[in-house]
Amino acid sequence: MKILFCIVFGMISFLPAYADEFTNHQQHMSVIGNDSRQLLNYPPDVRVYALANMRKHLQALAEIMDAFANAKYDLAAGIADSRLGMDSSGAAGCRVDSMKMDMKTMPMSETSHLDHQMSLLMPEGMRELGQNMHRSANEFAVKAREADKDSRNVAAAAIALARIAQQCVACHESYRMQ
Ligand code: HEC
The missing domain is CATH 1.20.120 (Four Helix Bundle (Hemerythrin (Met), subunit A))
Known part of the structure; x- marks a missing residue:
């Protein structure tokens, strides 16, 4: 029972970490995709x-x-x-x-x-x-x-x-x- 609890809890705690990573990646891509900083001449x-x-x-x-x-x-x-x-x-x-x-x-x-x-x-x-x-x-x-x-x-x-x-x-x- 203890082992099952650990596995289920482990999976649940992994999910938000995965979601965070995905969001970071998306944010990273959008920074590359539209760089609105002014280019110096x-x-x-x-x-x-x-x-x-x-x-x-x-x-x-x-x-x-x-x-x-x-x-x-x-x-x-x-x-x-x-x-x-x-x-x-x-x-x-x-x-x-x-x-x-x-x-x-x-x-x-x-x-x-x-x-x-x-x-x-x-x-x-x-x-x-x-x-x-x-x-x-x-x-x-x-x-x-x-x-x-x-x-x-x-x-x-x-x-x-x-x-x-x-x-x-x-x-x-x-x-x-x-
Ligand atoms: C008035 C504007 C301005 C200020 C203030 C400024 N920077 Fe920069 N810095 C720039 C710009 C513009 C770039 C080029 C960024 C680019 O092209 O992506 C740059 C690039 C850099 C780079 C990259 C150098 C390389 O070889 O590619 C470093 C490191 C850096 N800055 C450090 C600093 C640090 C540390 C400070 C503060 C103590 C600072 N800068 C303050 C405008 C500034």
Whole structure:
């Protein structure tokens, strides 16, 4: 009787799992089938540069999370400011000063040239989302330094850290490069 119960119960509990898997698969297919994100008009060299910049963003975020998880709040703040913050080199393509650079009068390195191109081709809505993300990194840094001084501030810093990742997601939901 016990064995029969186990078999029947096992089958019943398997069914919802199967149904979930099927729904996930359908959702996955519909994402592939109708991608409504706006395609950016980046030439190949700008796209390769922008994607490499994105991978650096992810690397920085991973390092921030690692430092934070090990209670190295000051280190986490430093990485956030210098590698993701509004004044970091990775934010250049989202800054208006890159857009205003005059290529004829200013000698330009290859990276500033690509940042300039990226900033010119970036839709206004995307620039705003980009700046929000870079600013959220600076805001996290402030909170992380407060956590470094007083551990009662750790929870607020953790919320600010989650906000950075939310800003990455917001842009990825709306734009694509390829
Ligand atoms: C302002 C917009 C924007 C923000 C903010 C943004 N991204 Fe992206 N990211 C993009 C776009 C557009 C792509 C290309 C996606 C596509 O073509 O499917 C991309 C691609 C990527 C990729 C793929 C790189 C590759 O080589 O294919 C990674 C990784 C990534 N982003 C990480 C991040 C992380 C981490 C953050 C936040 C810290 C972030 N991005 C914030 C716009 C953004």
